[in-house]
Amino acid sequence: MAISSQTQTKPPRAHRRHLPIASGVALALAFTVLVVLNLLPLVWGVITSLKSEADLFRFPPTLFNFTPTAENYQRVVQSGFLGNMQMSLFYSLATVIGTLVLALPAAYAFDRFQFPFRNALFLLIVASIPLALGAAALLIPNYVYFSRLGLTNQWYTLPLIYIAHQLPMAIWIMKGTLEGIPRELDEAAIADGASHFEVLRLIILPLTKPALGAAGVLTFVGAWNEFVAGSVMVDSPALRPIQPAIYNFIGYFGREWGPLTASATLAILPILIAFALFGRLIVSGLTKGSVKG
Structure with missing residues (x-):
C-alpha cells in the first residue's frame, strides 16, 4: 500500500541543551563557592556559641580543638x-x-x-x-x-x-x-x-x-x-x-x-x-x- 504524500509528520521533540563539560564544572564550582560563603558564617557562629569565654579569646582561634559548653545557651535562656x-x-x-x-x-x-x-x-x-x-x-x-x-x-x-x-x-x-x-x-x-x-x-x-x-x-x-x-x-x-x-x-x-x-x-x-x-x-x-x- 502506497504511503500518502499528505501524511502529516509529527513535530520534532524538544531536546534539552547540554552544557559543555568545562562550563558544567565551572558552574558547579561557582555554586559550591557560593554555598560555602553563605554557610561559613552560620557554622562559625554555631561553633562560637559552644565555646567557653577562655576559648573565645584564644589566639589563634580554634575550629574544633576546644571543649564544648552550654553555658552561653544557659545564660541566654536565663x-x-x-x-x-x-x-x-x-x-x-x-x-x-x-x-x-x-x-x-x-x-x-x-x-x-x-x-x-x-x-x-x-x-x-x-x-x-x-x-x-x-x-x-x-x-x-x-x-x-x-x-x-x-x-x-x-x-x-x-x-x-x-x-x-x-x-x-x-x-x-x-x-x-x-x-x-x-x-x-x-x-x-x-x-x-x-x-x-x-x-x-x-x-x-x-x-x-x-x-x-x-x-x-x-x-x-x-x-x-x-x-x-x-x-x-x-x-x-x-x-x-x-x-x-x-x-x-x-x-x-x-x-x-x-x-x-x-x-x-x-x-x-x-x-x-x-x-x-x-x-x-x-x-x-x-x-x-x-x-x-
Whole structure:
C-alpha cells in the first residue's frame, strides 16, 4: 500500500541543551563557592556559641580543638530570651494570618473586577513592596501616628505594622497566581447560583494554596527578622521581639560573643524549620501564574 504524500509528520521533540563539560564544572564550582560563603558564617557562629569565654579569646582561634559548653545557651535562656522568641512567634503568625486574610480578597478584586483607578491603585501597591525592606524610612511617622492614637507598646502594635509592610508583596504574589486561573470557572459557579464569596472560598482558595504558602513563608520571615519597628514601637521587655533581644548582648563594654552567637543560633532555628517544611512552596507559588494556558 502506497504511503500518502499528505501524511502529516509529527513535530520534532524538544531536546534539552547540554552544557559543555568545562562550563558544567565551572558552574558547579561557582555554586559550591557560593554555598560555602553563605554557610561559613552560620557554622562559625554555631561553633562560637559552644565555646567557653577562655576559648573565645584564644589566639589563634580554634575550629574544633576546644571543649564544648552550654553555658552561653544557659545564660541566654536565663535572660528571658525564650519569652522573646514566643512573642516573635506570636507576632509572625499573627502577621501571616492577617496578611493572607486580606491579600487573597484584595488580589481577587484587582484581578476579577473593574473599578475606578484600578490600575493606579495596583501600581501603588507594587510600589509599596519595598516597605518590607525599607521600614526605617517610615519609623518616625509611624511612631507619631501610633503615639497619638495610643497604639504603642501593645500586643497588637507590631502585627499591625508588619501586616502593613508585608501586605503589598502578598497581594502581588496572589494576583500573579489568579491571572493563571481561568475566569470561566468563576462564571460557571456564578451561573449555578454561587456568590462571589463562595467562588473565592470554594474555587479560588483551593487553587491558590501554593501562592498562599509562598506568601506565608515570605511574610513569616519578614516579620521574624524585623528589627527597627520592634526596637522602637514597644518598650515593655515582655513585648520585646527576638531581634532587639539579640541586640541586648551588644553592651557598652563590647560584644558578648558567646551569648550573642547563642541567641542568634536560636533565632535562626524557626527560619530553617519554615524553609525545610515549606521552602518548595516559594518556588511553586511564585511560578504558578508565570505561564498562562
